Amino acid sequence: MIYLDNSATTRQYDEVTDLMIRLQREEFGNPSSLHSMGFEAGNYIFDAREALSRTFPRDGRIVFTSGGTESDNMAIFSSCRKMRRRGKKVITTQLEHPAVLECMKRLQEDGYEIVYLASDVNGYVEPQALKAALDEETVLVSMMAVNNEVGTIEPVLPCYRIVQEYNREHGTEILFHTDGVQAFGKVEFNDAPFDLISISGHKFHGPKGVGALYIRKGVHIPPFILGGGQEDGFRSGTENTPGIAGLGLAAQMATENIFEKQQKMAQVNDYFRKAVIDEIPDVQLNGFEEQGLELQHYGTRCPSVINFSFLGTRGEVLLHTLEQDGIFVSTGSACASHHTGDSHVLQAMSLGHKEIECAIRFSFSEFNTMEEMDFVIDRLKNAVTRFRRLGSFR
Secondary structure, eight states: OEEOBTTTOOOOOHHHHHHHHHHHHTOOOOTTOSSHHHHHHHHHHHHHHHHHHTTSOTTSEEEEESSHHHHHHHHHHHHHHHHTTTOOEEEEETTOOHHHHHHHHHHHHTTOEEEEEOOOTTSOOOHHHHHHHOOTTEEEEEOOSBOTTTOBBOOHHHHHHHHHHHHHHHTOOOEEEEEOTTTBTTBOOTTOOOSEEEEEGGGTTSOTTOEEEEEOTTOOOOOSBOSSOTGGGTBOSOOOHHHHHHHHHHHHHHHTTHHHHHHHHHHHHHHHHHHHHHHSSSEEEOSOSSBOSSTTSOSSBOTTEEEEEETTSOHHHHHHHHHTTTEEOBSSOGGGTTSOSSOHHHHHTTOOHHHHHTEEEEEOOTTOOHHHHHHHHHHHHHHHHHHHHHTTOO
């Protein structure tokens, strides 16, 4: 098996799986209980919070959630609830994940003005567009750090600075949220200055159904889920101790020697890109060619993702043909796979229906190798050639 759908989900580290099984079998106490089993469960949550805190600016707060979707929802709805008396304008982009875009639809139904910043042909949003859209009615800006379909590293750093400068000049309190789900574990967040950052465990070899929201020191938002007051009241409900412990261990493992892991991933990605372009005619790269390894390398492509349109084919057919050879890829966002119609990200990049229909996303992890890419290229070339021969490609 060659797994190239890591933007959809990743295989858990074996160490994470072993830890979670042990907790589920042997140390299953409720962390709110006063006896020793509860105390031990609470220690695992404390350790996981400490491990995750080391990957962000240390003075912030970590709130554990059920995943990236809940973290996005918490950041957006709690921020807007806090600011509802000051303004009802939110700025986001056309490229966001459905976990953000569906929140925007709900806010619009509730009377908010939503501004969707446009993308260029590489899936990149110009910071000046944000600057022009800001006004004193704005309460929140939400922008993803790395696009999940084409890998573009968005200019979240300069955009955050634009918002901070506007706040200083106008005395406003516009919060800045970034969906870091596709970025965490691939780029460093230790010095990320953002107010709110969403992450999801299963994107960096952790468990599904658990994530976190980072809240910068000095940022105060109201609780999102009410009840028994867990997570300092931000997110009530009995904690998923095995999942949280697994998330903490995965975060620690994913961010250790992250630069070396990224370099290896970039080499595999570049090897694959060159081979596709050299060996398969009529292929279009969707997004930037140049790769970047840090958030400050905005306007480049994260090495975890590459997206091609194989003109004259159908992406879904290629996906299932490759699957027969044990190669697993995607035609776009797994979280939107049940929706009909073309990818909203590729549409925002001005691709036509034919270009979108034949698009395939290949997403990498630290475990992929160049030897695997040789096999993938061979099978991919055969699949494209066979489809074009049977189809009407000219």
